[in-house]
Amino acid sequence: MAVLLLGEVTNGVLNRDATAKAVKAVAPLGEVTVLCAGASARDAAAEAASIAGVAKVLVAEDARYGHRLAEPTAALLASLAGEYEHIAAPATTDAKNVMPRVAAMLDVMVIPEVSKVIDAATFERPVYAGNAIQTVRSRDARKVLTIRTASFEAAGPGGSAPVAEATPAADPALSQWLGDEVAASDRPELTSARRVVSGGRALGSKEQFALIEALADKLGAAVGASRAAVDSGYAPNDWQVGQTGKVVAPELYVAVGISGAIQHLAGMKDSKVIVAINKDEEAPIFQIADYGLVGDLFQLVPEMTGKV
Amino acid sequence: MKILVPVKRVIDYNVKARVRADGSGVDLSNVKMSMNPFDEIAVEEAIRLKERGAASEVIVVSVGVRQAAETLRTALAMGADRAILVVAADDVHQDIEPLAVAKILKAVVDQEQPRLVIAGKQAIDNDMNATGQMLAALLGWGQATFASKLEVEGEVARVTREVDGGLQTIEVRLPAIVTADLRLNEPRYASLPNIMKAKKKPLEEKTAADLGVDVSPRLEVVGVREPEGRSAGIKVGSVDELVTKLKEAGVI
Numbered sequence: 178m179a180v181l182l183l184g185e186v187t188n189g190v191l192n193r194d195a196t197a198k199a200v201k202a203v204a205p206l207g208e209v210t211v212l213c214a215g216a217s218a219r220d221a222a223a224e225a226a227s228i229a230g231v232a233k234v235l236v237a238e239d240a241r242y243g244h245r246l247a248e249p250t251a252a253l254l255a256s257l258a259g260e261y262e263h264i265a266a267p268a269t270t271d272a273k274n275v276m277p278r279v280a281a282m283l284d285v286m287v288i289p290e291v292s293k294v295i296d297a298a299t300f301e302r303p304v305y306a307g308n309a310i311q312t313v314r315s316r317d318a319r320k321v322l323t324i325r326t327a328s329f330e331a332a333g334p335g336g337s338a339p340v341a342e343a344t345p346a347a348d349p350a351l352s353q354w355l356g357d358e359v360a361a362s363d364r365p366e367l368t369s370a371r372r373v374v375s376g377g378r379a380l381g382s383k384e385q386f387a388l389i390e391a392l393a394d395k396l397g398a399a400v401g402a403s404r405a406a407v408d409s410g411y412a413p414n415d416w417q418v419g420q421t422g423k424v425v426a427p428e429l430y431v432a433v434g435i436s437g438a439i440q441h442l443a444g445m446k447d448s449k450v451i452v453a454i455n456k457d458e459e460a461p462i463f464q465i466a467d468y469g470l471v472g473d474l475f476q477l478v479p480e481m482t483g484k485v
Numbered sequence: 486m487k488i489l490v491p492v493k494r495v496i497d498y499n500v501k502a503r504v505r506a507d508g509s510g511v512d513l514s515n516v517k518m519s520m521n522p523f524d525e526i527a528v529e530e531a532i533r534l535k536e537r538g539a540a541s542e543v544i545v546v547s548v549g550v551r552q553a554a555e556t557l558r559t560a561l562a563m564g565a566d567r568a569i570l571v572v573a574a575d576d577v578h579q580d581i582e583p584l585a586v587a588k589i590l591k592a593v594v595d596q597e598q599p600r601l602v603i604a605g606k607q608a609i610d611n612d613m614n615a616t617g618q619m620l621a622a623l624l625g626w627g628q629a630t631f632a633s634k635l636e637v638e639g640e641v642a643r644v645t646r647e648v649d650g651g652l653q654t655i656e657v658r659l660p661a662i663v664t665a666d667l668r669l670n671e672p673r674y675a676s677l678p679n680i681m682k683a684k685k686k687p688l689e690e691k692t693a694a695d696l697g698v699d700v701s702p703r704l705e706v707v708g709v710r711e712p713e714g715r716s717a718g719i720k721v722g723s724v725d726e727l728v729t730k731l732k733e734a735g736v737i
C-alpha cells in the first residue's frame with residue numbers, strides 16, 4: 178500500500194532531518210510519496226527526492242502554500258488522499274496544525290505522535306506526558322498520522338526519486354498570514370541536535386541565561402529551556418522542551434537549574450546521556466540523570482564551560 | 486457575539502499517571518481530576534473578551550461522564566455564563582476521541598451559533614492536540630491554533646501562534662476556532678462568592694445520542710504499558726569528574 182508523507186517545508190527549505198525521520202518511520206507501510214508544498218518548493222522537492230526510501234516526490238508550488246496556513250494545506254492533502262492508505266507527517270507544529278484537519282475532512286481519527294509502527298493499522302504513542310505508552314489499532318480504512326521524530330533514526334541519503342507536479346487544491350481563504358517572528362541562530366536546531374543544554378527558572382534573568390548559551394556554544398549544542406524559564410522571559414518559546422514544547426532525544430542532555438517536573442521529562446527523558454546540575458540534591462531530575470552534580474549553577478556552569 | 490469554550494475533565498496535572506495492572510489504561514479511580522489546564526486558559530480568555538465588551542456570552546461545554554459537571558461548575562465560577570454537559574460515557578476510564586468530540590461540538594455550534602470557539606491546544610491525558618482542528622474542518626471554519634495572543638476586531642481575530650521556529654501572526658475570519666497555548670494568559674481563581682453564584686447558573690444536560698453522534702472509537706486501545714524505566718545514575722563530586730565521565734562516555 179502507499180503512503181503520502183507531508184514534507185516539512187519552511188520558506189522554501191526542507192527540514193531534512195524531520196522529514197527523513199518520518200520517511201524512516203513510514204517506510205515499512207508501503208511506497209512513500211513525499212509532498213512538498215510552499216510558495217517555493219522546488220528546491221525542497223529536489224532535496225526530498227534524495228532521501229533514501231522515497232519513491233516519488235510531489236511538488237505543489239503556489240503562493241497559497243507560502244505561510245503554512247492550515248486550511249489550504251489540509252485541502253491539498255485531502256484532495257490528494259485518493260489511493261493512499263496512510264497520510265503522514267513529522268509531528269512538527271505545522272503538521273499538528275494541519276493533520277487533524279485532514280483527518281476530520283476524511284472522517285477518520287488522527288493518530289498523533291506515533292513512536293512505533295507495529296503494523297499497517299497498529300501504532301504506539303505516548304500519552305499522559307509520556308507516563309504511559311498506548312498501543313492503538315485503527316479501524317479506519319485510511320490512517321492519518323504524525324510521527325514523533327525523536328523516536329526514529331533519519332533515513333539516509335542516496336535516493337533519486339522522480340519529482341512530479343501536484344495540482345493545487347481550491348483555497349478556502351479563511352485566514353491570512355501577517356508576520357513571523359523568528360530568531361536567526363547559528364546554533365544547531367533543537368530537535369535534531371546531538372547535544373542540548375537546557376536552563377530553568379534558576380537562571381533568574383535573560384542576561385544570566387547567557388551562561389547556558391555559552392556552555393552550549395562550547396559544546397556545539399542546541400539551547401533548550403523549561404517552561405518556567407520561557408514564561409519568565411529568560412528564553413524564547415521555541416526553546417521549550419517538554420510535553421507541550423519540543424521533544425528531543427540527543428546523545429547528551431544537560432539540565433541546569435531544572436527541577437524535573439513530569440511535563441519537562443516528557444520532552445527529554447529518551448536522551449542517551451542525561452546530566453543534571455541542581456543545588457537541591459532531592460530534585461526529581463536526579464532520578465533520571467546519569468550524572469548528577471549538586472551545587473550552585475552560577476559557579477559550576479562557568480567552570481564547566483572553561484573545562485570542556 | 487457568543488463564545489463557546491469546550492472544557493475537558495482530566496487527571497490533575499500534578500498527579501503522576503499510573504498504568505493499571507491489567508494494561509487496559511491509566512488508573513483514574515480515586516484520582517484527583519481537574520479542568521484541563523489549557524481549557525482554564527481558554528475560559529479565562531473568553532471571560533476577558535466579555536469583560537472588554539467584545540463578547541456577550543460565554544458558554545462552556547464538556548463531553549464525557551456525568552462527573553464533568555464539576556468541571557463545568559468550575560468554569561461557571563470563573564465567570565462563564567452557562568454550561569452544557571453532553572453525557573457520552575458512563576465509565577471514567579472511557580475517553581471520547583477528538584473526532585467524536587468534534588462532531589458533538591459541531592452539533593452544539595449549529596444550535597448555539599457562536600462566532601468564536603476557544604478550545605485548549607491539547608488535553609493532558611490523551612495528548613491528542615486534535616479536537617479544535619477537527620472541529621474547524623467539520624464546520625469549514627478557519628483555525629488559529631497554539632495561540633499566545635488573541636485580539637478580536639470586527640469580523641476577524643488576529644492571533645499570534647507559538648510555532649517551532651518562533652511566533653507566527655495570522656488573521657482569521659470569524660467565525661473561527663482558536664486553540665489556547667500556555668502563555669495566552671494566567672487564569673484566575675474562582676472566588677468563594679463566585680463559586681456560590683455558579684451553583685445557580687444554568688447547566689443543561691444532553692446526551693451524545695440526543696445530538697445524533699456515534700461515539701464508538703475509531704482507535705481501539707490494544708494495550709497500555711509503562712514506558713521503559715530510566716534509573717538514577719551516579720552523583721559526581723566535581724566538574725572535573727563530570728567532564729571525565731562525559732569524555733569516557735564519548736558524548737563530548
Ligand SMILES: Cc1cc2nc3c(=O)[nH]c(=O)nc-3n(C[C@H](O)[C@H](O)[C@H](O)COP(=O)(O)OP(=O)(O)OC[C@H]3O[C@@H](n4cnc5c(N)ncnc54)[C@H](O)[C@@H]3O)c2cc1C
Nearest residue numbers: 377378379403404405419420421422434435436441456474
Ligand atoms: C499543562 C502543562 C504543561 C506543561 N508543559 C511543560 C513543558 O512542556 N516543559 C516544561 O519544562 N514544563 C512544562 N510545564 C511546567 C512544569 O510543570 C514545571 O512547572 C516547570 O517545568 C518547572 O520549570 P523549572 O524546573 O525551570 O523550575 P522549578 O521547578 O522552579 O525548578 C528550578 C530548579 O532550580 C534549582 N535551583 C535554584 N537555584 C539554583 C542554583 N543557583 N543552582 C542550581 N540549581 C538551582 C532548584 O533547586 C529547582 O530544582 C507544564 C505545566 C503544565 C500545567
Ligand SMILES: Nc1ncnc2c1ncn2[C@@H]1O[C@H](COP(=O)(O)O)[C@@H](O)[C@H]1O
Nearest residue numbers: 491492548604605607608613614615616
Ligand atoms: N471530552 C471533551 N469535552 C470537552 N472538550 C474537549 C473534550 N476533549 C477535548 N476537548 C477540547 O479540545 C481540546 C484539545 O483536546 P485534544 O484534542 O483531546 O488534545 C481540549 O483542550 C478541550 O478544549
